[in-house]
Amino acid sequence: MDLRPLSEDFAVAPQIAPEEVPRIAEAGYxxxxxxxxxxxxxxxxxxxxVAEAARAAGMEARCVxxxxxxxxxxxxxxxxAALDQMPKPILAYCRxxxxxxxxxxxxxxxxxxxxxxxxxxRAAGYDMSGLIRQLEGG
Numbered sequence: 001m002d003l004r005p006l007s008e009d010f011a012v013a014p015q016i017a018p019e020e021v022p023r024i025a026e027a028g029y030x031x032x033x034x035x036x037x038x039x040x041x042x043x044x045x046x047x048x049x050v051a052e053a054a055r056a057a058g059m060e061a062r063c064v065x066x067x068x069x070x071x072x073x074x075x076x077x078x079x080x081a082a083l084d085q086m087p088k089p090i091l092a093y094c095r096x097x098x099x100x101x102x103x104x105x106x107x108x109x110x111x112x113x114x115x116x117x118x119x120x121x122r123a124a125g126y127d128m129s130g131l132i133r134q135l136e137g138g
Contacts, residue, residue, distance in 0.1 A: 003027065004097060004124035009088035012100040012124065016093050017045050021053035030059055030087035035079070035103060036094040037065040060086050066099050071106070079103040101126040109135050 001020050005011040015036065016024065024032065032054045034047045051061035064078045083090065083104075092100035105117050105128045114132050121128040 002097075003091060004126075006101065006104055006120050006124055009090065010083070010104060011089065011091050012097040012104070012126075013091055013093045014096050015044060016050060016091075018049045018053035021050065021059070022057050024091055025054075025057035025059055029089050029091045031090040032059055032061045033079075033082050033086065033090055033092040033100075034061070034063040034094070035066050035092055035099045037067060040068070040095065062086060064103075066094070066103070068095070068099065071099070071102055076103060076106045080107045083107065097124075098126055101128065102131060105131055106135070 001013070001016070001023055003011045003013050003024070011029070016032070021032065032050060034050060036044070036047075038044070038046050047061075047063045051063070054061035062082050064075060064082055066075050092104070094100050101121055101124065105121060108117050109132070114136065118129060118132060
């Protein structure tokens with residue numbers, strides 16, 4: 001289990017398995033947010049299996065599936081709505097955690113200092129400097 005906090009109430013992770021969900025709940029997370037479409041690669045656990053494990057552990061689960069490299073304004077809004085509505089802390093996952101980190105960075109841009117976004121994402125192992133440059137017109 002590779003949980004990478006970006007804030008006090010949000011972390012990202014690579015793909016999680018249903019059997020990991022009880023430990024995620026024990027770590028204090030109250031929600032699981034999937035940003036990966038089902039069947040993206042062979043052998044990937046389905047969202048339904050993860051959601052069932054989450055419900056069994058007393059957690060909320062939601063899926064905002066994003067095709068890799070195809071983040072849209074609507075998907076960013078759906079992600080923001082999930083962050084606003086789901087019980088915190090939230091663990092979001094995708095194949096590597098990068099999509100979740102991109103979405104988090106997009107939704108924090110304008111609300112959080114860009115240097116702080118970059119510091120937090122770098123500390124979690126993700127480089128969002130190219131995204132921030134794009135958002136700032138550079």
